[in-house]
Amino acid sequence: MAQEPVVGLVFFPAFDWAISPDHPERQERLLYTRDQIQEEGLFDHPRIREFRPRLAEDREILRTHVVLPSLERNITESHRIAAGGTIVAADLVVDGTVDRAFALLRPPGHHANRFVHGARGFCVLNNEAIMVDHLRHRLGADLRVAIVDTDAHHADGTQDVFYNDPGVLHISLHQDGRTLYPGTGFTFERGGPGAFGQTVNIPLPPGTGDEGMLMALEEVVLPILEDWRPDLVINAAGQDNHFSDPITNMGFSAQGYAKLTDLLQPDIVVLEGGYSIESALPYINVGLLLALAGLDYSQVEEPGGLRRPIQSRAITKQVEETCREVLQLWKTREQADLKSEFGPGPFYERRRQIYYDTDNIYESQQEYIRLCPSCPGWRVVYTTSTRNQEPVAALLLPWQPCASCRGEAEEQREKLQGDKRLTQIIWQEPA
Amino acid sequence: MYIIGIDVGGTHTDAALLQGTQVVALAKVPTDHGDLFSSTRQALEDILVQYPGDGPLKLQLSTTLSTNAIVEGRGVPTQVVAVPGPGVNLDSLRFPFPVHKLSGYIDHRGREAAPLDPVELNGLRDVLGSGEGEAAAVVGKFSQRNPSHEQVIGAELEKWYRGTISLGHRLSGRANFPRRITTAYLNASVAQQQLGFVKMWKDVLGKLNIPLEDVLILKADGGTMALQESALKPIETILSGPAASTMGVQALTSREDANYLIVDIGGTTTDLAVVVEGEVLYERDGAVISGYRTLVPAVLTRSLGLGGDSELHFSPDGIRVGPRRAGKPVCLGGEGLTPTDAVTALELAQVGSRSQAVQALEDQARQLGVDWPELAERIIQAFTAQLARAVEDLYRELESIPLYTVREVLNPPDLRPTAVVGLGAPAPVFIPKLAQFLNLPYEVLPFSAGANAIGAAAAQATLGLTLHADTELARITLPELGRQEEIRRPLFFDLAKARSRVEEELKELAQAQGYQDAEIYVVEEESFNMVRGFRTVGQRHMVRAQLRPQVRRVRG
Numbered sequence: 001m002a003q004e005p006v007v008g009l010v011f012f013p014a015f016d017w018a019i020s021p022d023h024p025e026r027q028e029r030l031l032y033t034r035d036q037i038q039e040e041g042l043f044d045h046p047r048i049r050e051f052r053p054r055l056a057e058d059r060e061i062l063r064t065h066v067v068l069p070s071l072e073r074n075i076t077e078s079h080r081i082a083a084g085g086t087i088v089a090a091d092l093v094v095d096g097t098v099d100r101a102f103a104l105l106r107p108p109g110h111h112a113n114r115f116v117h118g119a120r121g122f123c124v125l126n127n128e129a130i131m132v133d134h135l136r137h138r139l140g141a142d143l144r145v146a147i148v149d150t151d152a153h154h155a156d157g158t159q160d161v162f163y164n165d166p167g168v169l170h171i172s173l174h175q176d177g178r179t180l181y182p183g184t185g186f187t188f189e190r191g192g193p194g195a196f197g198q199t200v201n202i203p204l205p206p207g208t209g210d211e212g213m214l215m216a217l218e219e220v221v222l223p224i225l226e227d228w229r230p231d232l233v234i235n236a237a238g239q240d241n242h243f244s245d246p247i248t249n250m251g252f253s254a255q256g257y258a259k260l261t262d263l264l265q266p267d268i269v270v271l272e273g274g275y276s277i278e279s280a281l282p283y284i285n286v287g288l289l290l291a292l293a294g295l296d297y298s299q300v301e302e303p304g305g306l307r308r309p310i311q312s313r314a315i316t317k318q319v320e321e322t323c324r325e326v327l328q329l330w331k332t333r334e335q336a337d338l339k340s341e342f343g344p345g346p347f348y349e350r351r352r353q354i355y356y357d358t359d360n361i362y363e364s365q366q367e368y369i370r371l372c373p374s375c376p377g378w379r380v381v382y383t384t385s386t387r388n389q390e391p392v393a394a395l396l397l398p399w400q401p402c403a404s405c406r407g408e409a410e411e412q413r414e415k416l417q418g419d420k421r422l423t424q425i426i427w428q429e430p431a
Numbered sequence: 432m433y434i435i436g437i438d439v440g441g442t443h444t445d446a447a448l449l450q451g452t453q454v455v456a457l458a459k460v461p462t463d464h465g466d467l468f469s470s471t472r473q474a475l476e477d478i479l480v481q482y483p484g485d486g487p488l489k490l491q492l493s494t495t496l497s498t499n500a501i502v503e504g505r506g507v508p509t510q511v512v513a514v515p516g517p518g519v520n521l522d523s524l525r526f527p528f529p530v531h532k533l534s535g536y537i538d539h540r541g542r543e544a545a546p547l548d549p550v551e552l553n554g555l556r557d558v559l560g561s562g563e564g565e566a567a568a569v570v571g572k573f574s575q576r577n578p579s580h581e582q583v584i585g586a587e588l589e590k591w592y593r594g595t596i597s598l599g600h601r602l603s604g605r606a607n608f609p610r611r612i613t614t615a616y617l618n619a620s621v622a623q624q625q626l627g628f629v630k631m632w633k634d635v636l637g638k639l640n641i642p643l644e645d646v647l648i649l650k651a652d653g654g655t656m657a658l659q660e661s662a663l664k665p666i667e668t669i670l671s672g673p674a675a676s677t678m679g680v681q682a683l684t685s686r687e688d689a690n691y692l693i694v695d696i697g698g699t700t701t702d703l704a705v706v707v708e709g710e711v712l713y714e715r716d717g718a719v720i721s722g723y724r725t726l727v728p729a730v731l732t733r734s735l736g737l738g739g740d741s742e743l744h745f746s747p748d749g750i751r752v753g754p755r756r757a758g759k760p761v762c763l764g765g766e767g768l769t770p771t772d773a774v775t776a777l778e779l780a781q782v783g784s785r786s787q788a789v790q791a792l793e794d795q796a797r798q799l800g801v802d803w804p805e806l807a808e809r810i811i812q813a814f815t816a817q818l819a820r821a822v823e824d825l826y827r828e829l830e831s832i833p834l835y836t837v838r839e840v841l842n843p844p845d846l847r848p849t850a851v852v853g854l855g856a857p858a859p860v861f862i863p864k865l866a867q868f869l870n871l872p873y874e875v876l877p878f879s880a881g882a883n884a885i886g887a888a889a890a891q892a893t894l895g896l897t898l899h900a901d902t903e904l905a906r907i908t909l910p911e912l913g914r915q916e917e918i919r920r921p922l923f924f925d926l927a928k929a930r931s932r933v934e935e936e937l938k939e940l941a942q943a944q945g946y947q948d949a950e951i952y953v954v955e956e957e958s959f960n961m962v963r964g965f966r967t968v969g970q971r972h973m974v975r976a977q978l979r980p981q982v983r984r985v986r987g
Contacts, residue, residue: 078837299515
């Protein structure tokens with residue numbers, strides 16, 4: 001990394017878009033952040049360059065997602081700009097225009113699964129996932145990308161997209177799913193048969209502060225990254241771990257976020273959640289930008305910083321235990337008995353009910369993954385929802401499928417085409 | 432009404448006399464850098480010879496007084512008192528002047544998050560000294576949202592500080608703390624000098640036996656300000672020369688295009704400016720002078736090291752022009768070949784000795800193994816291609832300015848020109864070629880037109896005001912006026928009210944400064960609902976209004 005890194009900032013506050021007028025995802029969300037960055041003179045700093053987002057194209061979105069019943073029925077231009085802006089940020093780094101990039105934009109994306117029937121956790125399109133697939137499309141399927149999601153909510157959408165994808169290491173640090181939406185993200189969720197162990201969850205107890213977050217980062221995340229050696233590190237930077245956030249119960253501070261960024265040294269940062277729009281976001285984002293650009297963030301402090309609750313000893317102990325457990329799981333991932341995890345084959349079957357809180361939709365999913373010794377395996381997914389009641393089948397090929405998986409998937413497609421119950425048969429082959 | 436425009440330039444001081452829309456006379460004298468006032472007076476006297484004496488006179492002056500003082504570092508010793516609060520570490524910004532930090536801070540909504548420390552305030556006397564022959568700037572973070580800290584510190588200094596004091600919020604209502612610090616610092620450092628200049632003109636006004644009613648000063652945004660006002664905000668007079676030229680082009684052009692490109696080709700540089708929807712574009716944040724980034728509203732100009740007297744570099748890849756000046760062209764007795772020599776040799780213009788130009792081209796052509804006329808053509812071609820690339824770069828830069836709404840991203844503003852308007856000595860040769868390259872129609876203004884002085888004369892008043900309103904806090908702030916007020920009925924104070932309020936204030940201010948019939952319009956506004964816990968608790972409005980920057984169309 002350059003001594004004096006230049007940061008590309010794709011800032012898109014969507015000042016004319018909201019989920020609904022008083023929803024947390026509303027016009028005002030990044031207003032105070034804009035004011036603070038502007039007043040600090042950071043838009044104007046020689047090491048920070050601002051870039052315009054663009055609209056993501058259909059093929060860029062559909063490389064990652066299966067959107068039902070159609071793209072147009074689910075997304076607005078704002079979603080396209082957030083996804084397109086994230087792609088712009090990645091391209092800036094890959095082109096060498098800047099050393100690092102920060103996609104500071106909304107709406108967020110990390111609760112959006114591969115299958116999209118509507119909005120979940122304020123998300124429709126998974127910005128990071130679309131970006132990662134775009135990068136592999138550009139640079140080749142061999143690219144190794146690590147996503148470190150530091151939002152207070154478990155990044156269940158991103159986990160879902162890359163669950164069986166050996167090219168991606170997905171690490172999520174979040175408030176324990178037993179105490180917060182979406183109620184998942186436990187240590188035993190470790191990925192599918194094609195990428196077992198590459199889904200890493202670090203659930204943290206409510207009340208975890210800077211000490212606990214940074215401990216998990218230093219003792220678990222950094223060693224895992226060191227071990228896995230990604231080509232790119234992406235930070236899905238939710239800012240709702242902050243002690244003043246209205247919808248979570250964590251104790252993180254603006255200084256903590258800046259230190260985290262400084263330690264992690266991500267190539268690309270993408271904003272996720274964070275709804276303490278006045279007391280936290282302006283300060284967190286200034287600290288994050290300064291840390292990314294290798295500038296002095298020591299004076300960044302939110303008002304009332306002294307009111308931050310102290311992390312209790314019980315919590316510290318709990319975090320220590322989780323760290324030990326996760327690290328142990330990581331180290332032993334290759335010794336795991338996949339037959340006992342996923343059965344003898346030839347298919348691993350998974351049935352799920354998925355709730356879309358933002359749009360109040362229930363989805364029922366049945367998934368079959370081919371347990372293949374030479375590639376991550378082709379998949380077939382049957383899905384219906386309270387919004388799209390007609391069943392849809394999707395055949396999903398992994399990046400770099402083996403010839404026999406491709407052949408089997410094609411055969412299955414022909415078979416399904418005769419099935420009158422299915423309204424749509426979708427073929428998704430990333431390239 | 433007669434108007435005299437004077438532009439004090441680096442080489443010449445130009446003057447123009449306008450009666451209504453008619454250019455009556457032009458004059459040009461060499462600039463005396465040791466005594467700018469004497470060359471200004473000389474230009475004034477020369478032009479007054481042609482003044483028929485049948486009507487009142489107004490003088491509009493584009494000076495380089497503050498510009499030069501800043502560029503040459505001749506401002507008085509100036510210290511900054513800053514109230515930074517938390518955020519970017521001020522020390523890391525390495526301002527090239529002393530900055531003393533005080534504790535206390537105002538947050539992004541304009542609320543006092545921590546008070547000033549009376550002990551530190553008292554201690555300023557030891558830090559700043561008596562201020563005799565010096566100056567101080569007082570700047571707080573978010574002072575445009577709440578100037579009270581700056582006002583308290585200013586009032587404290589008034590008691591005992593003998594130097595000039597500039598307060599940040601009076602100079603700009605826009606966000607950008609580092610730029611506000613720099614702006615206030617520079618303003619303070621040249622204020623004393625400008626005050627002397629104002630006094631001198633007031634004396635002169637009383638003593639002249641011509642009916643000179645008023646003296647107005649040109650600003651970086653191409654507008655004018657009252658003489659008295661310039662003593663308070665001398666920083667606004669910087670870079671008024673390039674702005675005056677741009678205004679001159681707008682006054683003189685016969686093109687009716689909404690969007691056009693202005694190309695001013697000189698000996699050393701070519702300056703580009705951009706007109707969009709009939710108005711010249713401003714710098715996004717403010718003028719940059721001598722490496723200082725300010726918040727001073729300024730006409731956007733890009734200066735390229737590309738001119739008639741530029742160096743030529745020959746290589747197997749082709750010919751590169753500039754960025755340095757070669758000195759005099761060969762046709763005028765210089766040493767190095769220049770674009771002017773190519774132009775002269777091809778008889779596209781008459782400058783000095785054609786035979787010398789041809790001789791120099793022949794020498795160079797022989798080395799390259801081509802005929803000299805072909806070489807001359809290639810030089811002109813290289814000049815044009817470089818210029819066209821710079822034009823493209825400029826528009827790309829302008830088109831990359833971030834957009835923050837879905838509406839704008841879907842319909843980005845159209846900045847592209849539909850014509851080129853050129854001026855400067857080499858313009859008749861290069862502008863048609865550039866226009867052909869860009870596939871646009873063009874107009875070349877005659878060199879003798881004195882666009883800079885005419886621009887100075889044709890410029891009209893610009894004056895702007897910002898209003899910040901926060902209905903949850905029930906507060907209005909008018910930073911440039913240094914005023915804060917309570918909103919009596921916050922529930923009903925909507926954007927329309929905010930807009931009419933700032934328009935009224937601006938109208939009053941304009942009338943007080945003698946601008947009776949200027950058109951006021953809103954340049955920027957935004958309004959947000961503030962929601963806390965699913966309940967709307969108030970609204971936040973920002974409105975910036977100004978007098979419409981206009982130029983009198985003139986006949987040359």
